[in-house]
Amino acid sequence: MTADSDLEALVRALIPAYLAARRDDCQRLETAIADRDHATIRDLGHRLAGSGASYGFPAISAVGSRLEAAAKLRDLASATRALRALATVLERAESSG
Amino acid sequence: MPAIDDRENGLVLVVDDDPSMVLLITAWLRAEGFGIDTAGDGAGCIDALARSLPDCVLLDIRLPDQSGVEVLTQIRQRHPRLPVIMLTAEKSVDTVVAAMQAGAWDYLPKPLEAPKLQATVRNAVRQHRLATRVSQLEREAGGYEGMIAQSATMRQLFRHMDRVAATDVTVLIHGESGTGKELVARAIHRASGRCDGPFVAINCAAIAESLAASELFGHERGAFTGAEQRRIGRLEQADGGTLFLDEVAELDMTLQANLLRALQERRFHRLGGSQDVSSDFRLVAATHRRLEEQVRAGRFREDLFFRVAVFELEVPALRERDDDILLLARHFLPAQLSLAAATGRLLRAYPWPGNVRELANAFEHASVVATDGLVRPGDLPRRIRDHPSAMHATVEAPAHEPSPAGTRIGSRSGASPVRRLADVERDAIEDAMERTGGNVSEACRQLGIGRTTLYRKLERYGIARPGGENR
Numbered sequence: 001m002t003a004d005s006d007l008e009a010l011v012r013a014l015i016p017a018y019l020a021a022r023r024d025d026c027q028r029l030e031t032a033i034a035d036r037d038h039a040t041i042r043d044l045g046h047r048l049a050g051s052g053a054s055y056g057f058p059a060i061s062a063v064g065s066r067l068e069a070a071a072k073l074r075d076l077a078s079a080t081r082a083l084r085a086l087a088t089v090l091e092r093a094e095s096s097g
Numbered sequence: 098m099p100a101i102d103d104r105e106n107g108l109v110l111v112v113d114d115d116p117s118m119v120l121l122i123t124a125w126l127r128a129e130g131f132g133i134d135t136a137g138d139g140a141g142c143i144d145a146l147a148r149s150l151p152d153c154v155l156l157d158i159r160l161p162d163q164s165g166v167e168v169l170t171q172i173r174q175r176h177p178r179l180p181v182i183m184l185t186a187e188k189s190v191d192t193v194v195a196a197m198q199a200g201a202w203d204y205l206p207k208p209l210e211a212p213k214l215q216a217t218v219r220n221a222v223r224q225h226r227l228a229t230r231v232s233q234l235e236r237e238a239g240g241y242e243g244m245i246a247q248s249a250t251m252r253q254l255f256r257h258m259d260r261v262a263a264t265d266v267t268v269l270i271h272g273e274s275g276t277g278k279e280l281v282a283r284a285i286h287r288a289s290g291r292c293d294g295p296f297v298a299i300n301c302a303a304i305a306e307s308l309a310a311s312e313l314f315g316h317e318r319g320a321f322t323g324a325e326q327r328r329i330g331r332l333e334q335a336d337g338g339t340l341f342l343d344e345v346a347e348l349d350m351t352l353q354a355n356l357l358r359a360l361q362e363r364r365f366h367r368l369g370g371s372q373d374v375s376s377d378f379r380l381v382a383a384t385h386r387r388l389e390e391q392v393r394a395g396r397f398r399e400d401l402f403f404r405v406a407v408f409e410l411e412v413p414a415l416r417e418r419d420d421d422i423l424l425l426a427r428h429f430l431p432a433q434l435s436l437a438a439a440t441g442r443l444l445r446a447y448p449w450p451g452n453v454r455e456l457a458n459a460f461e462h463a464s465v466v467a468t469d470g471l472v473r474p475g476d477l478p479r480r481i482r483d484h485p486s487a488m489h490a491t492v493e494a495p496a497h498e499p500s501p502a503g504t505r506i507g508s509r510s511g512a513s514p515v516r517r518l519a520d521v522e523r524d525a526i527e528d529a530m531e532r533t534g535g536n537v538s539e540a541c542r543q544l545g546i547g548r549t550t551l552y553r554k555l556e557r558y559g560i561a562r563p564g565g566e567n568r
Contacts, residue, residue, distance in 0.1 A: 007211060010124045018117050046159065047115045050186035053208030054121055061208055 011055065018055050022048070022090055029067070029083050033076055041079050042071035048086070059089045106130035107152035107222035112142040112168070113184065114161050122155060125211045126218060139168040146176065147265035153221040158185040158192055166199050173200040175265065175290030178228050180221035184209070242284035244277065245428050248420040250413040261408050262288035269405050270383040272412030275454030278383035279343060281412055286339040291379055294338025299331045302344035309352055311368050314359070320369025330367065332359060335378035345382040345405060346391050350398070357401045380405065415449040415456060424559055425453060429460035430472065435561050437473045438527035446486040523558040526551070530560060
């Protein structure tokens with residue numbers, strides 16, 4: 001079947017679109033925090049936790065878990081800090097790509 | 098996303114509401130040569146399964162419309178053998194335990210790793226294909242779900258039945274009267290994921306027009322004079338199973354409209370009722386008429402035709418199943434009786450307008466009339482033994498047949514068609530067995546062949562030995 005290097009190339013090709021979609025998530029998270037919409041924060045956090053490391057970005061998964069936990073505790077301050085951390089992680093990922 | 102079908106390596110249905118995960122999993126699995134179908138929620142997953150049955154499902158445990166475990170339970174009911182791998186980012190052990198108890202084949206924690214995912218899917222697909230092949234071979238060995246046949250046309254029908262049984266699509270069965278359309282419908286039900294549910298059959302030609310609506314949809318108490326209590330209709334009885342509408346072309350136009358609505362909305366009212374009743378059934382319909390012609394003649398609604406004729410099956414007439422006639426004859430023949438060679442020739446020559454049903458009835462008649470353990474042409478019903486085909490079949494002897502090459506050996510009629518060599522050989526063996534009373538040694542001597550050859554040919558042509566003893 002496909003060699004490891006081919007598979008890596010395949011996944012690398014998907015990364016720009018993945019990071020762009022996470023930028024959209026930042027916008028949605030900002031709105032959700034402003035609206036105190038804990039359900040949306042939790043859903044987005046859950047998705048980030050599942051997808052980040054799968055794409056090779058464990059830091060995104062870690063932020064996702066923090067967002068999920070903050071939403072469960074209805075802790076908007078923690079959610080805001082996690083959002084800022086996500087923006088930083090995305091900047092680094094985009095500049096290294 | 099439509100399925101990228103690559104049946105050679107296996108089709109995988111990926112169910113996840115996160116488009117990024119779907120893209121990544123698709124890339125990983127396509128790199129392994131798998132075909133991919135996708136769905137974003139539980140309802141989409143069930144729709145996809147009805148469209149085309151995959152070899153494996155990757156199912157996220159958290160979906161927007163229902164939980165993955167609920168979807169898994171529905172899949173298990175319809176497709177008990179289909180391996181489902183749960184994907185979960187949940188940390189809770191309880192969720193994983195619930196999924197495994199609901200019948201998950203395996204589970205993979207998120208974040209996912211390509212090698213682990215690919216290996217797990219490979220194993221699941223391999224196991225599913227193996228299980229499917231085993232059950233297919235089991236079926237082929239004994240006909241199909243109790244249906245007896247070995248002709249090429251029937252084997253082709255069995256293959257199509259097998260494919261459609263694995264889905265939930267509506268089936269329309271065509272075939273002349275007596276070909277066994279209901280047997281086909283029952284076999285599809287038994288081979289489907291709905292096999293534990295009810296099989297409810299109704300013959301639309303056999304119910305009085307005035308009672309048909311109540312029969313199909315049921316009625317509430319007091320709905321009409323004589324409706325003393327609530328009655329559950331056939332559509333409702335078929336909940337969780339299969340509804341078989343035989344002779345669907347005979348439904349009147351009003352009922353066709355009501356049935357169409359019930360099929361579209363999956364809900365209906367009992368007569369005299371105002372409450373919605375829903376029923377989850379798979380529809381299998383049958384007709385001996387050409388339904389397209391009924392549509393053109395304005396006797397059948399076109400919209401209902403398209404709703405019913407999603408997957409069409411044609412059950413061949415018995416005269417098109419030459420290889421099956423003697424096989425079926427022996428099935429209907431009581432154990433203490435054998436067929437005379439001339440009867441075998443007659444059975445193969447007669448056109449069987451009433452198909453398998455007529456053959457079964459003929460042997461019921463013959464088993465009463467036959468007196469010495471052998472069914473002769475004269476023991477069959479008059480319409481069969483007096484049929485023009487009977488004269489030719491019972492008088493002709495193999496030695497007088499034209500040879501396959503067209504050179505005639507003692508031919509009485511130069512106009513006779515050339516017979517297949519295999520037919521001539523089969524007749525000669527049948528004659529020898531009959532003349533020698535089943536004495537294998539004597540039959541071998543007369544035919545000029547060895548015992549092993551004779552046994553092989555008896556087996557090939559399905560010829561029974563009178564008395565069944567080796568002598």
